[in-house]
Amino acid sequence: MNDQTIRIVLAGPRGKMGSEAVKMVAETKNFELIAAVDSRNNGKQLKDLEGVLPLEVPVYDDLEDCLIANECDVLIDLTTPETGRKHMEIAFRHGVRPVVGTTGFSDQDVTELSQIANEKRLGAVIAPNFAVGAVLMMKFSQMAAKYFQDVEIIEQHHDQKLDAPSGTAVKTAQMITQNRDEKHQGHPDEKETIQGVRGGSIEGIRIHSVRLPGLVAHQEVLFGGEGQTLTIRHDSINRASFMPGVKLAVETVMKLDTLVYGLENIID
Numbered sequence: 001m002n003d004q005t006i007r008i009v010l011a012g013p014r015g016k017m018g019s020e021a022v023k024m025v026a027e028t029k030n031f032e033l034i035a036a037v038d039s040r041n042n043g044k045q046l047k048d049l050e051g052v053l054p055l056e057v058p059v060y061d062d063l064e065d066c067l068i069a070n071e072c073d074v075l076i077d078l079t080t081p082e083t084g085r086k087h088m089e090i091a092f093r094h095g096v097r098p099v100v101g102t103t104g105f106s107d108q109d110v111t112e113l114s115q116i117a118n119e120k121r122l123g124a125v126i127a128p129n130f131a132v133g134a135v136l137m138m139k140f141s142q143m144a145a146k147y148f149q150d151v152e153i154i155e156q157h158h159d160q161k162l163d164a165p166s167g168t169a170v171k172t173a174q175m176i177t178q179n180r181d182e183k184h185q186g187h188p189d190e191k192e193t194i195q196g197v198r199g200g201s202i203e204g205i206r207i208h209s210v211r212l213p214g215l216v217a218h219q220e221v222l223f224g225g226e227g228q229t230l231t232i233r234h235d236s237i238n239r240a241s242f243m244p245g246v247k248l249a250v251e252t253v254m255k256l257d258t259l260v261y262g263l264e265n266i267i268d
């Protein structure tokens with residue numbers, strides 16, 4: 001498989017992540033962008049789309065039609081949770097391995113999609129964050145939770161983001177729960193005088209979501225203990241930060257026969 005060309009279809013090429021991923025695929029030896037899926041530009045070429053690398057790659061508004069017309073190995077999906085879920089099911093039906101950065105999937109979505117991947121014996125990757133620094137932030141937080149049971153998460157993103165909390169914050173909390181007993185963070189009798197002011201909760205871990213123009217993707221995991229605090233922070237200052245992770249996921253998914261949730265599970 002090493003020198004074999006990986007044929008890719010990319011959904012969401014006009015998006016902030018998708019347009020960056022088009023560049024990454026075009027620049028990567030052994031990757032070939034066969035087609036793109038964009039609900040507004042059926043029948044055009046990528047070169048006709050504003051803000052996208054001018055490539056002679058056909059655009060379809062429907063993944064099913066695209067996969068009937070083209071032989072592909074991997075689907076990269078960078079769209080919305082509803083579309084991402086639908087696209088994964090279509091990809092599995094066509095024997096195409098999905099690499100999905102789209103966030104906002106429920107636990108049930110991940111479980112059901114894993115079952116389909118297992119039945120079909122097809123590799124798939126869902127990675128809430130492709131930046132290696134973010135993966136390290138999550139792993140360090142999981143390690144720290146062994147020593148600090150008190151923890152809150154603050155995630156900050158651009159104000160065009162559709163889902164809250166971020167997929168990264170959810171994954172971080174899920175990883176922390178593996179080293180932390182369930183605990184409601186803060187005073188047991190605390191009362192919110194403004195609804196929602198204490199944030200959301202995963203097993204009592206509070207998650208606070210900030211949305212502002214000017215931000216890209218940032219997260220702090222704050223631990224508190226007797227007389228000390230520990231802050232673990234990661235910042236993505238541009239979307240190129242995610243591309244080595246997308247590339248690794250595409251290469252790795254070709255060798256998998258099951259669904260992997262989280263880049264930490266395929267990074268050495």
Ligand SMILES: NC(=O)C1=CN([C@@H]2O[C@H](COP(=O)(O)OP(=O)(O)OC[C@H]3O[C@@H](n4cnc5c(N)ncnc54)[C@H](OP(=O)(O)O)[C@@H]3O)[C@@H](O)[C@H]2O)C=CC1
Nearest residue numbers: 012014015016017037038039079083101102103128129130
């Ligand atoms: N895993 C990771 O490391 C990262 C994940 N993300 C996630 O990736 C996703 C995309 O983020 P981002 O690029 O910022 O978002 P954008 O809104 O910039 O891009 C999403 C793109 O998907 C397109 N789209 C929506 N529905 C469909 C459909 N049915 N078929 C084809 N294309 C469709 C949109 O088109 P239109 O404009 O017409 O609606 C848009 O161009 C989000 O879920 C985000 O959370 C983001 C950054 C990093």
Ligand SMILES: O=C(O)C1=N[C@H](C(=O)O)C[C@H](O)C1
Nearest residue numbers: 103128129161166167168217
């Ligand atoms: O929408 C974004 O921008 C990002 N989404 C992902 C998430 O929800 O965690 C990854 C990164 O934080 C950027």
